[in-house]
Amino acid sequence: MSTPSVAPDPAVGPTPSHPSPQITERVVTAPSGYPALAGGLLGLVASIAAIVVGGVRLAHDDAALGTALMVLGPLLLLASVVAMFGLTAVSPGQARVVQLLGRYRGTIREQGLVWLNPFTRRQRISTRIRNHETETSKVNDVEGNPIEIAAVVVWQVEDTAMAVFEVDDYADFVAIQTETAVRHIANSFPYDSHQEGGLSLRDGTDEVTRLLSAEIADRVSAAGVRVVESRITRLAYAPEVAQVMLQRQQASAVVAARRLIVDGAVGMVEDALDRLAQRDVVELDEERKAAMVSNLLVVLCGDRGAQPVVNAGSLYQ
Numbered sequence: 536m537s538t539p540s541v542a543p544d545p546a547v548g549p550t551p552s553h554p555s556p557q558i559t560e561r562v563v564t565a566p567s568g569y570p571a572l573a574g575g576l577l578g579l580v581a582s583i584a585a586i587v588v589g590g591v592r593l594a595h596d597d598a599a600l601g602t603a604l605m606v607l608g609p610l611l612l613l614a615s616v617v618a619m620f621g622l623t624a625v626s627p628g629q630a631r632v633v634q635l636l637g638r639y640r641g642t643i644r645e646q647g648l649v650w651l652n653p654f655t656r657r658q659r660i661s662t663r664i665r666n667h668e669t670e671t672s673k674v675n676d677v678e679g680n681p682i683e684i685a686a687v688v689v690w691q692v693e694d695t696a697m698a699v700f701e702v703d704d705y706a707d708f709v710a711i712q713t714e715t716a717v718r719h720i721a722n723s724f725p726y727d728s729h730q731e732g733g734l735s736l737r738d739g740t741d742e743v744t745r746l747l748s749a750e751i752a753d754r755v756s757a758a759g760v761r762v763v764e765s766r767i768t769r770l771a772y773a774p775e776v777a778q779v780m781l782q783r784q785q786a787s788a789v790v791a792a793r794r795l796i797v798d799g800a801v802g803m804v805e806d807a808l809d810r811l812a813q814r815d816v817v818e819l820d821e822e823r824k825a826a827m828v829s830n831l832l833v834v835l836c837g838d839r840g841a842q843p844v845v846n847a848g849s850l851y852q
Contacts, residue, residue: 553757560696560759563633563641568622568648575622578615582608621653628663630695642695660695664763665706669714671769674721676736681773682726684736686717687766688751694759705758712754713765720747726772736770743767796836804831 589604623643625631631643634656643649643657651657668687676682690709692698698705720743721736728735736743744766752762772781808824 556694556697556701556757556759558639558696558700560694561639561641562644564645565623565643565649565651568624568650571618571650572622572648575615575619578611578618582610582612582615584608585611617653621650621655622648623651623657624648628661630660630662632658632660632695632699634658639696639700658699660692660698662692662695664689664691667710667713668768669710669717672714672718672721673773674718676721676726677723678725680726681775682721682736683769683771683773684717684721684767685769686713686747687768688713688748689763689765690755691761691763692759693761697757697759702758705760708758709755709760713751716747716750716754717767719750726770736767740767793836800831800836804828807831 585604585608589601589608592601592604594601623631625643625646625648627646631651633640633643633651635652635654640655642660643651644662666687666689669685671683671685673681673683688709692705702708724739724743725733725735727737728739734742747767748762748765751765755762808827
């Protein structure tokens, strides 16, 4: 049960390729541990009783029976203790990876008390959902601007065999690969796009988050880990350029506002000229139309209220 790789996205470049897993999870069942527990306790009681009775028989000169009980008692005690070492409790949200003499025998996911071969190694693996939040990193975006970025990833072990045998430490592996993916995403996009429809870290939150989740999932797939969700928790310009970039954003906003005002003013002037012509209110030559357009644009695009000049003469004086 391996985690499928995510297809590479051309926006962020090729994704890393991992070698094919040598071992994948194989879920096995184990017998209930309660009969073994009862048998072990009964064996302990019987071994103690055999030792006591054997000592009594030796004291009464019954050497044969006493010696037999004195030998049987410790052997029964040892067998009971060894058998009880096979008792294994599997808690909810956990699994046990079972190895025998260095070979993977399977994974126990069944909850409760089970009994396994006492000579097996049973490694506890948490299958609960976990959070990992990266440190705030200072990186350069695709335009070379220094930014600060951090993210949180929600993940869960899906293939316990891959988590144990394919990487040294799967939790540390997830942390490092998440940090790498966050830096790669930050290097692939600008902090703020200055082109209409361009994807940026600040404005394209949903798309950037999708790409981040896909890249993290592909990077940690070698550890049998499934990514539930990832989010950018901090995104800002670095302090040394924050003020300059704020001025740049303000200038861009002013230019955009001016462009909107001019577009609206031109539309209003065109509408005014069309209505005057349709209703035959006044007949204007090209020179007077130009003067009217200039005056209307000054009134509509100016920052302050225009001071009207009343012409007491004719239109041409």
